[in-house]
Amino acid sequence: MFHRHLLTIAVLLTAFSISGSGRPQEPNTNVAPRADVPLNLAPARNAAWVKARLDEVDAKLDGEAKDLVSLYQHLHSNPELSLLEVTTAARLAEEMKKIGFEVTEKVGGTGVVCVLKNGPGPVVLLRTDMDALPITEQTGVPYASKVRMKDRLGVEVGVMHACGHDVHMTSWVGTARVMAALKEKWSGTLVFIAQPAEEIGAGARLMLADGLYKRFPKPDYAIALHSDPLQPAGVVSFTEGLTLANADTVDLLVKGKGGHGAAPHATIDPIVLSARIILDLQTIVSRETNPLDPVVVTVGSIHGGTKHNIIPNDVKMQLTVRTTKTETRDRVLKAIDRIAKAAAVGAQAPEPVMTVNLDEYTPATLNDVALTRRTGDVFKQVLGEANVKSRPPMMGAEDFGRYAQGDVPIFIYFLGSIPKEKYEASLKADGPKLPGMHTDSYAPLPEPSLRTGVRTECLALLNLLGK
Numbered sequence: 001m002f003h004r005h006l007l008t009i010a011v012l013l014t015a016f017s018i019s020g021s022g023r024p025q026e027p028n029t030n031v032a033p034r035a036d037v038p039l040n041l042a043p044a045r046n047a048a049w050v051k052a053r054l055d056e057v058d059a060k061l062d063g064e065a066k067d068l069v070s071l072y073q074h075l076h077s078n079p080e081l082s083l084l085e086v087t088t089a090a091r092l093a094e095e096m097k098k099i100g101f102e103v104t105e106k107v108g109g110t111g112v113v114c115v116l117k118n119g120p121g122p123v124v125l126l127r128t129d130m131d132a133l134p135i136t137e138q139t140g141v142p143y144a145s146k147v148r149m150k151d152r153l154g155v156e157v158g159v160m161h162a163c164g165h166d167v168h169m170t171s172w173v174g175t176a177r178v179m180a181a182l183k184e185k186w187s188g189t190l191v192f193i194a195q196p197a198e199e200i201g202a203g204a205r206l207m208l209a210d211g212l213y214k215r216f217p218k219p220d221y222a223i224a225l226h227s228d229p230l231q232p233a234g235v236v237s238f239t240e241g242l243t244l245a246n247a248d249t250v251d252l253l254v255k256g257k258g259g260h261g262a263a264p265h266a267t268i269d270p271i272v273l274s275a276r277i278i279l280d281l282q283t284i285v286s287r288e289t290n291p292l293d294p295v296v297v298t299v300g301s302i303h304g305g306t307k308h309n310i311i312p313n314d315v316k317m318q319l320t321v322r323t324t325k326t327e328t329r330d331r332v333l334k335a336i337d338r339i340a341k342a343a344a345v346g347a348q349a350p351e352p353v354m355t356v357n358l359d360e361y362t363p364a365t366l367n368d369v370a371l372t373r374r375t376g377d378v379f380k381q382v383l384g385e386a387n388v389k390s391r392p393p394m395m396g397a398e399d400f401g402r403y404a405q406g407d408v409p410i411f412i413y414f415l416g417s418i419p420k421e422k423y424e425a426s427l428k429a430d431g432p433k434l435p436g437m438h439t440d441s442y443a444p445l446p447e448p449s450l451r452t453g454v455r456t457e458c459l460a461l462l463n464l465l466g467k
Contacts, residue, residue, distance in 0.1 A: 045463055050381040053466065056185065057458045060178045061451065068454075069446050071095075072170040073143040079132030079159045079166070081151055082197040085110045088130045088169070092194045095173050099180045101192065104216070108206030112194040113216050116180065121188025124464050125219035125408075126457060127400060128165070128172035129198035135160040139443040163199065163437055164227025167417060167444050171225065171453030178458050186465035189217050195399075201247060201362035204402035213406060221371060222403040222410045223460055225453055229437050231416030232423040233448035236379055236456055237391035238413035240372045244365040245294070246329050247397030249357045250319040252277070252340060254304075255350040261309035268349045270315040271304050277343045278302070278317075284335045295332055296322035296395050322395040324364055365401030368409030375411055378463045379456055396437075411460075415453050417444035 045053075080088050089110040093103050101114035110130070136158030137145045147159040176192055193212070197203035213219075231237060254277065256270030281297050289295045297319065304315030319336070323329040333356060340352045380388045391414060404410045416423075418434065425431045435441040 045378060045466070047381055049466070050378055050459065053185065053459060053462050054382055054455065056182055057178055057455055057462075060181045061174065061454055064174055064177055064454075065447060065451065068170050068174045068450050071173060072166055072446050072450060075166040075169055076141075076161050077143045077145055077147075079145050079147055079161045080130070081134060081149060081157075081159055082131040082200045082202070083109055083152065084149070085130040085196050089194060089196070092128075092130070092169060092173065096176060096192065099176050101176065101180075101190075107193075107212065107215075108196065108203065108208075108210040110196040111203065111207045111210070111212075113207075113212065114176070114190075114192040114194075115216060116176075116190040116192075117217075118183050118189065119187040121186070122220040122464055123189040123191060123217045124461055125191045125193060125222040125403065126172065126175065126461065127193050127195055127222065127224040127403065128168040129195045129203065130165060130169060131197055131199050131203070132159050132161045132165065133163060133199055133438060134158065135162045135438070135440050137162070138440040141443050160440065162439060162442050164229070164415075164417060164442070164444055165198070167227045167415065167446075167449055167453060168225060169194070170450050171415075171457060174450060174454040175457040175461070178454060179461060182458075182462075185467065186462055187467050188465040190461070190465075191217055191219055198399055201249070201360045201397065201399045204399040205359075208402060208405060218406065219403075219408055221464055222400075222408050223375075223457070224400050224410075224412045225415045225457060226398065226412060227417045227444055227449070228414040229418060229439075229442050229444070230423075230434055231389070231414070232418055232420040233416050233445045234383065234420070234452050235387045235389060235416035236383065236413050236452065237389040237416075238372060238376060238411070239367055239391045239393055240369045241366055242324055242364060242393045243367050243391075243412060244393070244398045244401065245296075245322040245324050245395045246326075246364045247360075247362040248321040248323075248329065248333065249360040250321055250333070250336065251355040251357065252317040252319065252336075253353040253355075254315045254317065254340075254344075255352060256311070256313060256315075256347075257349075258313040259311050261311055264311060267311045268347055269311050270313070270349070271311070273343055273347045273349055274302060274304065274315040274317060276347075277340055280339045280343060281319075281336065284332055284339070288335060289328070289332075293328055294322075294324055294393075294395060295328060296320070297332065297336070298322075322397065324393070324395075362397040362399045363401050365398050365410070365412060366404065367411050368404075371409040371411045375413075375460045375463060378459050379413075382455055382459050383452070413456070415449060415456070417449040419445050 134157035259267035301318035
């Protein structure tokens with residue numbers, strides 16, 4: 001997430017077909033959440049119960065707050081890229097062993113699975129993600145990342161936690177500490193997982209393929225949080241049902257016939273052909289899709305040529321495709337096929353090569369309605385109704401949706417993470433714009449963000465596990 005002639009389809013590692021049904025060989029997670037199925041739980045918690053548990057959580061959290069901020073700053077200063085989270089995973093495993101969890105490392109690569117059994121009751125999974133982004137940090141905070149590392153392609157890049165995964169990890173550790181200290185208040189099994197490679201949409205799939213739901217207790221419920229750079233610390237938001245979109249990564253190699261820039265008539269210019277394709281792709285959204293059926297087709301990268309006066313042989317394009325329905329996804333991918341083929345035929349160009357990378361495909365995330373309402377009601381008592389907001393579905397993507405596999409109810413919510421005064425200033429007509437997710441200047445406010453993260457995660461768990 002937030003989820004790159006005859007046309008040849010080349011597929012990376014996983015088979016994909018645009019004939020017949022046109023659907024990739026993936027489990028269909030685009031199913032409606034079960035609003036009509038009641039949670040198999042005790043009656044809804046009353047205000048006295050919530051206040052008592054919150055007081056206990058706060059008492060434990062007060063003693064952890066300083067150390068958690070220190071841990072956050074360490075994680076922020078030492079980010080690692082997707083599938084390379086070796087040191088991060090080792091640190092989280094060490095923290096969880098100290099708390100008393102049974103820890104298994106290297107699940108799905110660098111993933112960590114931590115289990116704490118505490119008598120009979122539901123199994124609840126709490127996920128954090130670990131990976132950072134190839135962005136050079138410009139926040140100016142004292143603990144800013146100065147890390148540079150080589151990515152999977154061997155290219156050296158700056159690395160930054162520009163998506164808040166450092167907030168996620170620290171809240172996750174803080175929640176584990178508090179829940180372990182309050183074992184007499186709940187009964188059941190906690191499965192805390194530290195997931196790699198969320199940024200490339202691969203980590204959840206890798207952990208599930210490595211037996212997450214077979215080697216370890218299968219959850220009755222799965223929960224996660226995600227930081228929000230556009231809401232103040234102390235605020236959370238969530239969506240019932242469809243929350244985040246499908247995300248497909250598509251690579252398109254546009255072929256031509258190179259030559260001298262002064263003699264374009266003797267060439268087939270792949271740059272001009274790519275420009276035509278890029279413009280035509282936008283008509284998939286504007287002229288082929290019902291305006292009430294959201295679709296995004298973005299060309300995020302285009303590379304071709306080496307010099308001013310040389311027409312290259314080919315151009316490489318990287319696309320991200322966002323949809324919310326399986327049938328729409330199928331239609332849009334077919335449309336990309338059709339448009340690229342037509343443009344190539346029109347230019348008398350060699351046939352392009354389209355690659356749909358299912359290893360980075362992310363299915364839509366759909367919050368279970370019953371679980372969302374039950375947890376949201378508790379959040380309102382914890383934070384006050386004014387600080388618990390409804391969030392519209394977004395076209396960003398998150399591989400947390402994969403944990404719905406096997407009919408597991410899931411719930412992801414969003415954690416405000418910026419100073420209140422900056423948020424209020426941004427609301428003014430001439431106010432400064434807030435740095436969004438995946439930007440080099442996103443700097444979460446540590447202590448209040450982490451405190452809200454731990455409080456809400458703990459109460460969400462206790463709400464499901466409480467005696």
